[in-house]
Amino acid sequence: MDEYKIKHIEEGLTQIEFPEFDKISSDAPVFYNPHMEMNRDLSILAIQVFQKQEDREINICDLFGGSGIRGVRYKNEIDGVGEVSINDISETANQFERHNIELNNLDDVEVYQHDASMFLRMKRGEFDVIDIDPFGTPSPFMDSAGYGARRNSLLCVTATDTSALCGTYQEPCIRKYNSKPYKSEYCHETGIRILAGFVALTLSKYAKYIEVKMSHSTEHYMRLYLEIKKGSKRTDESLKNIGYISHCKNCLHRQVSNGLASPIEEICPVCGEKLVHAGPLWIGAIQDADFIEKMIDETNHKKINTEKDALKLMNACLLEAGAPATFxxxxxxxxxxxxxxxxxxxxxxxxxxxxxxxxxxxxxxxxxxxxxxxxxxxxxxxxxx
Ligand SMILES: C[S@@+](CC[C@H](N)C(=O)[O-])C[C@H]1O[C@@H](n2cnc3c(N)ncnc32)[C@H](O)[C@@H]1O
Ligand SMILES: [Zn+2]
The missing domain is CATH 3.30.56.70 (N2,N2-dimethylguanosine tRNA methyltransferase, C-terminal domain)
Known part of the structure; x- marks a missing residue:
């Protein structure tokens, strides 16, 4: 660690140090992105709401630790947290994760060096919260998340490959999310729905299903907070939330259809032009009013540097709960x-x-x-x- 010039930052109640770098990039010795502070702040609120709802001590997995900032903040700033496991494939990241645990005088935080998928499989059923914050797409890790996630747990998922999810090019989205995107004025919502649909379909093979508690698209990333439940009947029922959004480029009409293999109208009922389809994707709720209200309330009990922006976003998401798909x-x-x-x-x-x-x-x-x-x-x- 001595070979690096160290940068010191403070987020919430937590001190973090990592090697100084010129440019935010995956090439940095240890990754830290200041633009993700609101993402981390919202995670603290969401996990705290989940912990209170479960009313028990929760174990958290920070699957892609980097500097360890998430895991360290979660242990330091969330009440009712038992063990936190911080994992990263990089040895240098591990060194700084250990350093930051010490810097904040924390017990019950363990550091691991494994491939993320291997780690989730080794630790199956041990976590109440799994935070997936990779470089780019979370897609390759989702199957192991489905295998490893326990019943009644919280899955937090970041995707930074927004151009794939939004359909700038179709192929990367089809390849990574097995879903056809469509680049429209509401493509960020379609992107969130493609991501949620992909998670739901991946988890369904393990008879697990999702309830979307909160979701947002901010700057260069999308983020989902999902409660994971278990049961084959309920999973079958939940997959009724998979469907397609069809769009008319000529008159801007759009419509939602549900079912993976149900027939989809090909012709726009308004103008008679051919419709284009995006999906399969999640056509169910993407905001949960009750959960978001509790997150907003939780800001009264936390030190959140991004409070103004976080509140603006949470209030906007709250309004969206129950609103029709697309805009x-x-x-x-x-x-x-x-x-x-x-x-x-x-x-x-x-x-x-x-x-x-x-x-x-x-x-x-x-x-x-x-x-x-x-x-x-x-x-x-x-x-x-
Ligand atoms: C986006 S950064 C994590 C940022 C961190 N969560 C934060 O909020 O600052 C992604 C991290 O994943 C690690 N990583 C990359 N591939 C991995 C893999 N297959 N398994 C585990 N960790 C991996 C990288 O070393 C990097 O530290
Ligand atoms: Zn039309």
Whole structure:
């Protein structure tokens, strides 16, 4: 460790040290990304809510430790945590993980050096919380997570390969998530749904199913908080949440269909053009109001440096709970109508005046989640000119 110039940072109540680097990259001797602080802060809130809900001591696995910042913060800042296991394939990362455990005077935090999948298989059923925060895609580790996750546990999953999930190119998404993406104005939501669908389908072979507690797409990453339950009947039932989103490039109509192999309409019912399909993906709930409300409440008991942004995001996700899948982007619809965009507040008011739901979305500041059809939205936008 002496060969490195050391950088010292503080997140929440925790001190962390790692080798200084010029550029955030997987080439750094030990990886640390300051832009992920809110991700770590939200994880602390989510795991604390889960711990209180379970009302027992929980064991946590930080599967891709890096500097150990997650595992160390989880032990240091979450109540009711028993043992924390920090794993990383890199020996240098392990050295700094041990150093950071000591720096924060923590007991019951163990460091391991294994491939992530091997580790989950060796430690099957031992963790109440598994945090998967890899470089890029979590896809290669998901099968072992399905094998290793215990009943009534929390699975936290980060994906930074957003261009694959959003469908910038189709092949990487098909290859990694066995799902066809579609690049639309709501592709970040489709991406979250592809990721959740992939986890659900992967876990189903172990008769495990997911409940999505919170999900978000922020900057360069997507993050899911999933409760894992077990039971073959319930898993079969839960797979009814797998389906497709079909989109019309011509008129912007979109529709959701459920079932893996059910027939999907090929022709747009609004304009008669051919529909494009994204999926299989998760068409069930992607936010849980009760869980998110508790996360928001938990901010009163934690020291969270990113509190302002975290609260803004959690409140936006809270509003989205129960909202329809996908959203209209005001600028995209106005562009297709060749009109200028009315004020956003006026549009929301008018949609609600007409008896429809109108909900903002964290995915896009100009997005409207609504049960109104594209034709209803167009009429409203034209009436506001
Ligand atoms: C994105 S970093 C983790 C960042 C950390 N969780 C944080 O919040 O700062 C990914 C880490 O995974 C480790 N890693 C890469 N491949 C691995 C594998 N197959 N098994 C276990 N660890 C791996 C890398 O050494 C790196 O430290
Ligand atoms: Zn159409």
């Amino acid at each position: 209209y982007d005001v600028h995209t619809v106005c562009k297709s109508l060749k009109i200028s965009a009315p004020k956003l507040d006026l549009i929301f008011d008018e949609i609600k005046n007409q008896g429809f739901i109108a909900i903002k979305t964290h995915f896009n500041p100009l997005g409207i989640k609504t049960d109104a059809t594209i034709k209803d939205i167009e009429k409203i936008l034209i009436s506001l000119q």
